[in-house]
Amino acid sequence: MGTAGAKEAGNRRTDMLSGSLFDKLLFFAIPIAASSILQQLFNSVDVAVVGNFAANEAAATAAVGCNGPIINLILNLFIGLSVGANVVIANFIGRREGEKAGEAVHTAMTVAVICGIFLIFVGLMVSRPILEIINTPEDVLPYAVQYLRIYSLGMPFILIYNFGSAILRCIGDTKRPLFCLTLAGVINAVLNMFLVIVFHLDVAGVAIATVISNVISSAFVVYFLIKEDSEIRLDLKRLTINKSYLKRILKIGIPAGLQTVVFSFSNVCIQSVLNNFGTAAVAGSAISLNFENFTYFVISAFSQATVTFTSQNYGAGNEERCRKTYKYCMASGVAASFILGMIFVLGRGFFVTLFTSDPGASEYAAVRILSVVTFCFLANSYEISGAALRGMGYSMTPAVFTIFGTCVFRLFWAYTVCRAIPSFELLCAVYPISWIITGAAVLTAYFVLRKKAFARMSVSV
Secondary structure (H helix, E strand, O other), X not given: OOHHHHHHHHHHOOOOOOOOOHHHHHHHHHHHHHHHHHHHHHHHHHHHHHHHHOOOHHHHHHHHHHHHHHHHHHHHHHXXXXXXXXXHHHHHHHOOOHHHXXXXXXXXXXXXXXXXXXXXXXXXXXXXXXXXXXXXXXXXXXXHHHHHHHHHOOHHHHHHHHHHHHHHHOOOOOHHHHHHHHHHHHHHHHHHHHHHHHOOOHHHHHHHHHXXXXXXXXXXXXXXXXXXXXOOOOOHHHOOOOHHHHHHHHHHHHHHHHHHHHHHHHHHHHHHHHHOOOHHHHHHHHHHHHHHXXXXXXXXXXXXXXXXXXXXXXXXXXXXXXXXXXXHHHHHHHHHHHHXXXXXXXXXXXXXXXXXXXXXXXXXHHHHHHHHHHHHHHHHHHHHHHHHHHHOOOOHHHHHHHHHHHHHHHHHHHHHHHXXXXXXXXXXXXXXXHHHHHHHHHHHHHHHHHHHHHHHHHHHO
16 A cells, blocks of 8 residues: 555554543544434435325325334344444454454455345245234235335345444444445435335335435445455455354344343334334334434444444453543433434424324324433433443343343333323323333443443453
C-alpha cells in the first residue's frame, strides 16, 4: 500500500487502547447511530409510501408494520452471532494477535453466508403460518405474506452486511458502514417511489426495493473488507470455519442472539394481542414503532461502542479504560435518547401526519408515542450494562435477566392483565415497566460481576 493509502487506512482505524477516550467513543457511536437511523428512515419511507399511495392505505401500512417483530424474530439469533464475532475479533486485536483475528474474520463471514441461505427457506416457509398465528387481520394478511416472502430473499445480504459491519467496527471503523447504508438507503427510497407510485406494486414494491438495497449495502461492505490492509482483510479464497474460533463466537453470540430472539418473540406475542384491536391500531403502532426505533438506535450505538471498546481494553488488561467506557457510554446514551425521545413526544401530532391521513391510525399512533417513546431512555440501563458484561466475557448473565425482565414479564402482562382489562394504553405500558425491571437486574449484575472480571484480568495480566 502506498503512503496515501496507508494514511487513509490509519484515519479509519481508532486507537481504543490509549489517548483520549470520550471523543473516540462519540466518533465511534455517532456514525453507528446515524447508520441505524438512516436505515430506519428508509424503512419509514416504506411505511410512508404505502401509507399515502397504496390502494388500501391502512391495510398496506399494517402489513409492513406487523412484519417487523416477525422479521426480527427470524433474524436476531443470527445477528446476535455478529456480536460474538465483534467481541472475539476485537479481543484478539487488543492482544495484538493479528493472525488469529484474521482467521476469526473468515470464520465469521462464512457463518454469515451459510446462515443467510438457511434463513431464505425459513422465511418462505413460516410466512403465512406465523402471520396467521398472531391473528393478523384478514384484510392485512395477503399483503403481509407477500411482503415477508419477498423480504426473505434478502436475508443472506442482511447477515453479510451485519457481520461485515461488526468486523469493521473491531478496528473502530464506523464510517464506511454508514456510507454503505446511505447509498443503499437512497436507492431504496427512490425505488420505493418508482415501484409503488409508477408501477402500483404497493407492498410488493417496497419489499423488492428493500431486497435490492440490502444487496447493495452488503456488496460494498464485502468490497471494503477485501480491500482492507490490516488484520481484518477478507480473502474470499480463505473462507472457512475454524472450530475453535467458532466456539468462542458462539459462546458470546448465542446468548446475545437468544436474548434478542426471546425479546422479539415477546413482541410477536404482543403483536398478536395488538392485532385484536383492529387494522387502525396495527397501523398506528407501526407508525409509532418508527420513532421508538429511532430512539433505540441511539442507545444501541453506545451499546456497540461499549462492547467494542470494553473488549479491546479488557483484552489489553486496561481496567481503568473499561470503567470509563461504561461511564461515558451510559451518560451519553441516556442524555441523547431522552432528548430525541422528547422531540418525538412533543411533536407527535406533526410526525404522525407524515405517515398517514387516516384518523384512526393517527390516534393510536399518538397514544403509543406518548406511552412508550417517553420512556425509551430507560433501556440504556440494561443495554449498556449488558454490552459491558459481554465485552468482559459475560454474555449469558445479561441474556438471562433480559429474557425474564422483558419476555416473561411481557407475556404475563399481555395474557393476564390485558385480557382482564382490554386496553390499548395498558398494553403499551408493558414496555416502560419491563425496562425498569430488566434495567435494575442487569445493572446489579454488572457491578457484581465487574469486580470478578477485573480480578480475573489482573491475574491473567
